[in-house]
Amino acid sequence: DIQMTQSPASLSASLGETVSIECLASEGISNDLAWYQQKSGKSPQLLIYAASRLQDGVPSRFSGSGSGTRYSLKISGMQPEDEADYFCQQSYKYPPTFGAGTKLELK
Amino acid sequence: EVQLVESGGGLVQPGRSLKLSCAASGFTFSNYYMAWVRQAPKKGLEWVATISTSGSRTYYPDSVKGRFTISRDNAKSSLYLQMNSLKSEDTATYYCARKILWVSYYFDYWGQGVMVTVSS
Numbered sequence: 483d484i485q486m487t488q489s490p491a492s493l494s495a496s497l498g499e500t501v502s503i504e505c506l507a508s509e510g511i512s513n514d515l516a517w518y519q520q521k522s523g524k525s526p527q528l529l530i531y532a533a534s535r536l537q538d539g540v541p542s543r544f545s546g547s548g549s550g551t552r553y554s555l556k557i558s559g560m561q562p563e564d565e566a567d568y569f570c571q572q573s574y575k576y577p578p579t580f581g582a583g584t585k586l587e588l589k
Numbered sequence: 590e591v592q593l594v595e596s597g598g599g600l601v602q603p604g605r606s607l608k609l610s611c612a613a614s615g616f617t618f619s620n621y622y623m624a625w626v627r628q629a630p631k632k633g634l635e636w637v638a639t640i641s642t643s644g645s646r647t648y649y650p651d652s653v654k655g656r657f658t659i660s661r662d663n664a665k666s667s668l669y670l671q672m673n674s675l676k677s678e679d680t681a682t683y684y685c686a687r688k689i690l691w692v693s694y695y696f697d698y699w700g701q702g703v704m705v706t707v708s709s
Contacts, residue, residue: 525699573694
């Protein structure tokens with residue numbers, strides 16, 4: 483199975499700060515990657531798919547990039563409602579696998 | 590509005606069985622692959638099962654293969670997960686999720702989740 487390693491495990495950001503979360507795949511995944519946001523006590527929500535495509539209804543301050551084995555999620559201007567756990571997921575090879583998550587808090 | 594509502598969770602002893610259900614609405618259920626994804630307490634996400642639109646093809650990770658069975662009833666817009674020989678490590682919140690229409694295994698809608706606790 484492809485292992486997805488997320489970093490950092492947790493971080494805190496100030497209002498308006500730009501935040502970046504990294505995801506490293508154990509082998510190349512050809513941009514076949516999604517990012518999910520999970521707020522406390524809620525189910526995950528798809529933010530980005532195919533590494534950089536924004537899901538409908540997701541604010542444009544969220545963006546994704548990367549290639550090969552390294553991918554990142556950027557939040558340009560932290561908002562209070564962005565406080566959540568974030569997970570990456572590869573879909574390149576069966577079975578689909580998730581990263582362990584990054585906990586983002588508002589400072 | 591797309592809605593996925595799970596039910597059937599609860600406390601069950603190791604080795605016993607439990608069946609989860611997911612009622613779908615707000616979209617043409619029969620057009621989509623569906624899946625179950627679980628999350629152990631304070632842990633990450635783990636894909637559990639996927640079923641094709643007709644139900645003829647099913648997919649599982651090794652961790653549940655042979656113990657879990659995913660099924661669907663398109664006439665009722667419902668998804669199911671039969672879980673047998675349950676183990677303590679199956680304790681988790683189970684989410685019903687819709688796979689996007691692309692080939693890729695992304696999940697664009699999730700239910701609110703149902704808790705399954707396996708303990709004696």
